[in-house]
Amino acid sequence: MVEGRVLVFLVLLGCINAAKRPNVLVLMVDDLGYGDVGCYDNVTIKTPNIDSLARDGARFTQALAAASTCTPSRAAFLTARYPVRQGMSGGSLGREVILFTAQKGGLPQTEVTLGKVLLEQGYNTSYVGKWHLGVSCERYGDNCHTPMAHGFQYWYGMPMTNVKDFGDDGESVVSAQMPNFFRYLYAVLSGSCLAALVLRSRSRFLFFLMMLVALVATLILLFISCSKIFNSMIMKNGEVHTFLATVPEFRGKSRHGLYGDSVLELDWAVGEILSELRRLGLADDTIVYLTSDNGGHLEERGVAGDVQGGYNGPLRGGKLMGAMEGGIRVPTLLRYPPLVRPGTTIDAPVSLMDLFPTVLSVAGIDMKSTPVGDRTLDGRDLTPLLTGRADRSPHEFLFHYCTDVVHAVRWMENASTTWKVQFYLPNWLPGTERCHFACLCSEARRLETPLIYNIQQDISERRPLPVGSEQYRRVLERCQRARDEHLAGVEAVPDQLTWSQFIWRPSLQPCCTLPYCTCEDPKYPQPY
Incomplete structure (x- = not known):
C-alpha cells in the first residue's frame, strides 16, 4: 500500500470440498469511507474492480460496523459478538485501540472466531494483512493473540495499523495531535540541562532534579523516535519482517493525493485477486465479501x-466519532452467484457481525455443532435478505458502542422505518463537526435530551424528531428499554485494554536483528 491510510486485510478460507461448500474470501479495508468508491456514488475516483462486485452481487446501503475504530470493530467482525463481550471495547479508560505490538492485551483465546469454526469444519484458513488485535501475552513469541491462535493456519501481515510514523516523510502521530510537542520537549531538555549546569555548585538537590527532568525528556524523545521501529513491521506467522509502506507505481495517479492513490491501488489489488479466482475456476464457488472496518x-x-x-459522502461524522453514521456505516459488497442475483441492493440495516452466521448458513454448518456452543452471538444470518426472501433486517435493535458505553440505539420498527436514538455526540471543535486529530469516546458529550432520527429517510442526521412529540416519546421509551435489557445481558469480562495490559513492555517487543530491530525487504529495500 502507498503511504495513505487505506490498507487491506484478506481472510482467505479455502474449502477442502469446494463442490459442496463455498470458498470464502473476505476483503476488509482499513478506514475506507462510505463515499470513496464508484458504486457508492464517487465520480472522481475510478474503482471498476470493486464496482464489479456490486454489479455481480449485492450492495448494502446500511452495513454497520460494531465500532467506529479498528480494534473493537475487527474483534466483533471475527466473532459476531459486540466487543464489550470480549473486553475489547476499551472500557472506562477510553483506550479504543491497541497502540503497541509489545502490549499484553488482545483478542482472548477463549473467543471463537470464524476462522476457528471453519478450520474445525475442514477448511484451510489464511489471514493476510492488518490484524490489530494483539500479538503476545507473557513473552514475545507465545503468539497468544495472533491469527494463528484464532483459527488461521497461515498469517502474513501487520500486527499493528498504518500510522503516520511508518513513512519516511516526516509524518508523526504525536506531532499531528500536538504540533508543538517536540518543540516543547526539546525546550524542556535544553532548559533542564542548562539549569543543571548553573545549579551544579549551588544546590545538589536542584542539580539532580534538573538532571532527572533531562533524563525523562530524553527517554520520551527516544521512545517516540523509536516507535517506527517498535510497530513498523509485518509478520509471517511468528517471524518479523520489514514493513512496506510505499509502492511508487500509484503515486500521483488520482485527484485526491496519497489517499486517492491508495484507493486506486486498492482497486487494482481487488482486480488481481478476482482475476486469480477466475483463472482458477473458483469465481462461482466463492463468497467474496468486501467491507471496511470503520x-x-x-x-x-x-x-x-x-x-x-476518506470521504463519507452524505453521512455525518467519521472514524472515532462514536455512533455517527460516517464512523460506522461502511461500503459493503457480497458476491456469490449461486445465492445472490446480480445488481441486488439491500437497504435494510445489517451488521458486519452478520457475516459469521451467514457463512455458516451458506456452508450448511450447524451452529450447534461448532465451538460457538451456547455463547451469545450478536450477528444474524443474512441469507433471507441475500436471496430476496425477506426485505426486513434480521435485527430488531442494534447497539452502537463507543468503548463500553452505548452511544446510540437503532430500532428497525418495520421494513421502511428505522429509528436511531443518539445519546452522545462527539466533543467537536467549536463551529465544526470535527476534532483536532481524533475524537475520543471519553470526551463525548452526553445529551440531556437525546436526538432521534428516522435514519431510513434522514441519512445525514439533520432532521431530528421534535422533542416532546408523541412519536419522540414512544421511540425514546422503546429504545431506552431495549438498551437496558441488552446491557443487563452483557456479562462482565476482563478488560484487555487496562493500563497494566496497555503499556509497552520490552519483553514483548518483536525484533528481527537485535539490538537494532532493522531489516529490509528484498524487493523494496528500505533500511531503517
Whole structure:
C-alpha cells in the first residue's frame, strides 16, 4: 500500500470440498469511507474492480460496523459478538485501540472466531494483512493473540495499523495531535540541562532534579523516535519482517493525493485477486465479501496540510466519532452467484457481525455443532435478505458502542422505518463537526435530551424528531428499554485494554536483528 491510510486485510478460507461448500474470501479495508468508491456514488475516483462486485452481487446501503475504530470493530467482525463481550471495547479508560505490538492485551483465546469454526469444519484458513488485535501475552513469541491462535493456519501481515510514523516523510502521530510537542520537549531538555549546569555548585538537590527532568525528556524523545521501529513491521506467522509502506507505481495517479492513490491501488489489488479466482475456476464457488472496518478519518492530514483521510459522502461524522453514521456505516459488497442475483441492493440495516452466521448458513454448518456452543452471538444470518426472501433486517435493535458505553440505539420498527436514538455526540471543535486529530469516546458529550432520527429517510442526521412529540416519546421509551435489557445481558469480562495490559513492555517487543530491530525487504529495500 502507498503511504495513505487505506490498507487491506484478506481472510482467505479455502474449502477442502469446494463442490459442496463455498470458498470464502473476505476483503476488509482499513478506514475506507462510505463515499470513496464508484458504486457508492464517487465520480472522481475510478474503482471498476470493486464496482464489479456490486454489479455481480449485492450492495448494502446500511452495513454497520460494531465500532467506529479498528480494534473493537475487527474483534466483533471475527466473532459476531459486540466487543464489550470480549473486553475489547476499551472500557472506562477510553483506550479504543491497541497502540503497541509489545502490549499484553488482545483478542482472548477463549473467543471463537470464524476462522476457528471453519478450520474445525475442514477448511484451510489464511489471514493476510492488518490484524490489530494483539500479538503476545507473557513473552514475545507465545503468539497468544495472533491469527494463528484464532483459527488461521497461515498469517502474513501487520500486527499493528498504518500510522503516520511508518513513512519516511516526516509524518508523526504525536506531532499531528500536538504540533508543538517536540518543540516543547526539546525546550524542556535544553532548559533542564542548562539549569543543571548553573545549579551544579549551588544546590545538589536542584542539580539532580534538573538532571532527572533531562533524563525523562530524553527517554520520551527516544521512545517516540523509536516507535517506527517498535510497530513498523509485518509478520509471517511468528517471524518479523520489514514493513512496506510505499509502492511508487500509484503515486500521483488520482485527484485526491496519497489517499486517492491508495484507493486506486486498492482497486487494482481487488482486480488481481478476482482475476486469480477466475483463472482458477473458483469465481462461482466463492463468497467474496468486501467491507471496511470503520468509516473515513475526516481529521487525517499530512505535514503539508493535505487531506489523507476518506470521504463519507452524505453521512455525518467519521472514524472515532462514536455512533455517527460516517464512523460506522461502511461500503459493503457480497458476491456469490449461486445465492445472490446480480445488481441486488439491500437497504435494510445489517451488521458486519452478520457475516459469521451467514457463512455458516451458506456452508450448511450447524451452529450447534461448532465451538460457538451456547455463547451469545450478536450477528444474524443474512441469507433471507441475500436471496430476496425477506426485505426486513434480521435485527430488531442494534447497539452502537463507543468503548463500553452505548452511544446510540437503532430500532428497525418495520421494513421502511428505522429509528436511531443518539445519546452522545462527539466533543467537536467549536463551529465544526470535527476534532483536532481524533475524537475520543471519553470526551463525548452526553445529551440531556437525546436526538432521534428516522435514519431510513434522514441519512445525514439533520432532521431530528421534535422533542416532546408523541412519536419522540414512544421511540425514546422503546429504545431506552431495549438498551437496558441488552446491557443487563452483557456479562462482565476482563478488560484487555487496562493500563497494566496497555503499556509497552520490552519483553514483548518483536525484533528481527537485535539490538537494532532493522531489516529490509528484498524487493523494496528500505533500511531503517
